[in-house]
Amino acid sequence: ICFNQGMGRQEQISMIRERKKETKTDTVLLILVLLLAVFGLVMLFSISEYNGRVRFHDSAYYFKKQLFATALGLGTMYLVSSIDYHFFVRLAPAAYLLSMLLSTAVLLFGQEINGSKRWLNLGPLSFQPSEFAKVSVVLFLTWQIERSHKRTDGFWFMCRTMLTLLPIVGLVGSNNLSTAIIILGIGVILIFAASPRYIQFAALGGAGIGFIAIFL
Numbered sequence: 001i002c003f004n005q006g007m008g009r010q011e012q013i014s015m016i017r018e019r020k021k022e023t024k025t026d027t028v029l030l031i032l033v034l035l036l037a038v039f040g041l042v043m044l045f046s047i048s049e050y051n052g053r054v055r056f057h058d059s060a061y062y063f064k065k066q067l068f069a070t071a072l073g074l075g076t077m078y079l080v081s082s083i084d085y086h087f088f089v090r091l092a093p094a095a096y097l098l099s100m101l102l103s104t105a106v107l108l109f110g111q112e113i114n115g116s117k118r119w120l121n122l123g124p125l126s127f128q129p130s131e132f133a134k135v136s137v138v139l140f141l142t143w144q145i146e147r148s149h150k151r152t153d154g155f156w157f158m159c160r161t162m163l164t165l166l167p168i169v170g171l172v173g174s175n176n177l178s179t180a181i182i183i184l185g186i187g188v189i190l191i192f193a194a195s196p197r198y199i200q201f202a203a204l205g206g207a208g209i210g211f212i213a214i215f216l
Helices: 002-006 009-056 061-081 085-090 092-109 129-147 155-163 166-173 177-194 200-215
Strands: 111-113 116-122 125-127
Touching (some): 009 061, 085 092, 085 129, 092 116, 092 129, 092 166, 125 129, 129 155, 155 200
Antiparallel strands (some): 111 116, 116 125
């Protein structure tokens, strides 16, 4: 109360505007996610209606499965949004190791579709560990950068951070090159955001192009 009384009128108005701005940004992001989800469901029903009717005698077979997955994802999103993100950052090393184990399990026990093993089946549910790897990489790099304090301007920091990504990129890229490229892109963007220098990214870009060429 004393703090609020000591603040100037202009400062209080500024804080209220900032809070409203943050809320508006979150609302816009949520609306965009919901619109994309609805659009995806409509498109899925449009292209799978005939196949579902012929194979399973249910025009909405694929639509129902995706609707369940979407509802599950939105529920998880709501639960995660109510938890302080610092909690997840503390779990980053464990999440990164788990993503490597799951990616290895895909190579050994994954379901093969069209010549590629990308899915793991857990009873009636199936998921792509590469999607979990994207989240774990974001958390792990955040954890790494946070522990580096302010020493994020050297070339060694950039190389060390990228080297930690190579195991998961190699595992994911062996059967899902597009996701491996996305993971590399996530790493570059996070390093770019944490580093005050830009010239060294030219060398990183050259190394990334060479790495992608090897996979291709």
